[in-house]
Amino acid sequence: MLARQRQDMILDEVRRTGAVQVSDLVQRLGVSDMTIRRDLDTLAARGAVEKVYGGATSVVDRSTDEPGFEAKSVYQPAEKEAIANRAARLVRPGSAIGLSAGTTTWTLARHLDEVADLTVVTNSVRIADVLQQRGRTDRTVILTGGVRTPSDALVGPVAVRTLHSLHLDLVFLGVHGMSTRAGFTTPNLDESETNRALARAANRLVVVADHAKWSTVGISTIVGLEEADVLISDDGLPEEARRVLGERIAELSIAPVGGEQHEPADTGRGETTRVESEQ
Template sequence: MLARQRQEVILDEVRRTGAVQVSDLVVRLGVSDMTIRRDLDTLAHRGLVEKVYGGATSLVGRSTDEPGFEAKSVRQLAEKEAVARAAAAMVRPGTAIGLSAGTTTWTLARHLDDIPDLTVVTNSVRVADVLQQRGRTDRTVVLTGGVRTPSDALVGPVAVQSLRTLHLDLVFLGVHGMAERAGFTTPNLNESETNRALAQAASRLVVLADHAKWATVGISTIAELGEIDVLISDEGLSAEARRVLTEHVAQLDIAPVPETEPTGSGQEGTQ
C-alpha cells in the first residue's frame, strides 16, 4: 500500500471514530510503528488531524471556522494541482470566466497562461495578482470590490452588486466543504452571498473541491449539490461520496493525482 493510500485509510478512520491509536494502525496496515508516525506527521502538517500521545484525533471544527489563505494553501497540494489542470482544460479562448476566491481557484489561475483572449472576473486579490503578473496584453482581469476576509476574498454588498449585472460563460467556484444535505458551503456568511451572486452569473457552474472537502460543512450553503453543472474532485474521493454525488450532480469528474512517494531507504517507503 502506498503512503497516500495509507493516509487516506487513517483519515477515514479518524473521521469515522474521532481518534486512532498507532498500535491499532500498525496491526491493521501491516507496517512499522515509525511508518504510522510519519503518516500521522504528514496528516497533522496538512491540518487534517491533531497528533496526541500514542495516536491522533479529529480536529474539532465549528461551522464558522475560517482558515486563512496561507493555512489552506499547504493542504492537499497534489490534489489541488490535479483538479486545477482538469478545470483549465475546460476553458476555451475568447471566453469570459469567473473565479471565486480560494486556494484551488488560485491554483487554476496559474494554469491559464496559454489560453488567449480571456476575460476573468474574480473576487480574489490573490487570483487577480497571479493573472496580472503573467503580463498578457490579450487578457482582461476584473476584480470586484468588497471587504476582505481571512481567506482573501472580497465580499459584501459592493462585490454582490458588481456581479449581478454580469453574464459569464464559465464560473469556477471553490468551496469550504460539501455534504449531501448541506450542499456546497462556506464558513463566512458574506462570502456565501457573494459566491451565490457569482454562481448566478454563470452559464455553466463548475465547483472545484478536493476529496478532503467531503463531509465538511460550513455555516452557509452556497449551492445545493444538484444546482451545479460539474464537480471536479480527485481520485481520493471515497466510494460513498462518489455514489452520493453521482446521484445529485449532473457531471462528476475525477482528476488523477500523480503518485509522489517520500524519499528514504528500506521497503517501507513503497508500502
C-alpha cells in the same frame, strides 16, 4: 531550547498565522527536520494542531471556523494541482469566466497561461495578481471590490452588486465543504452571499473541491449539489461519495493525482457523467 519551549513557539506561530511549514521552522529554530516533525507529532497528539503535508495548520472543528489563505494552501497541494489542470481544459479562448476566491481556484489561475483572449472576473486579490503577473496583453481581469475576509476573499454588497450585472460563460467555484444535506458550503456568511451571486452569473457552474471537502460543513450553503453543472474532485474521493455525487450532479470528473485515464460512468440520473480516474 527545551522541547516544550520549542513546541510552544510553534503553537504560537500556528495560532498567529494559521499554518506553519517544516522547512521554515527548521531555519527559524535551528534544529533538524526530524526534530520539527517530532514536535508536530507531539502537538498533533495533544489536539493542538492538525498535521498536513509539509507542516501543520490550526485545528478547524466548527462550522464558522475560517482558516487563512496560507493555512489552506498547505492542504492537499497535489490534489489541487490535479484538479486545476483538469479544470483548465474547460476554458476556451475568448471566454468570460469567474473564479471565486480560494486556494484551488488560485491554483487554477496559474494553469490558464495558454488561454487567449480571456476575461476573468474574481473576488480574490491574490488571483487577480497571479493573472496580471503572467504578462499577457490579451487578458482582462475584473476585480469585484468588497470587504476582505480571513481567507482573502472580497465580499459584501459592493462585490454582490458588481456580480449581479455580469453574465459569464463559466464560473469556477471553490468551497469549504460539500455534503448531501448542506450542499456546497462556506464558514463565512458574507462570502456565501457573494459566491451565490457569482454562481448566478454563470451559464455553467463548475465546482472544484478536493476529497477532504467531503462531509465537511460550513455554516452557510452557497448552492445545492444539484445546482452545479460539473464537480471536479480528485481520486481520493471515497466510492460512496462518488456514488452520491454522481446521482446529484450532471457531471462528476475525477482527476487522478498523477496519470490520466478515462472511463464513462452511469450517474443514476438517466445521464452520463464522465468520471475520469486512474484504474
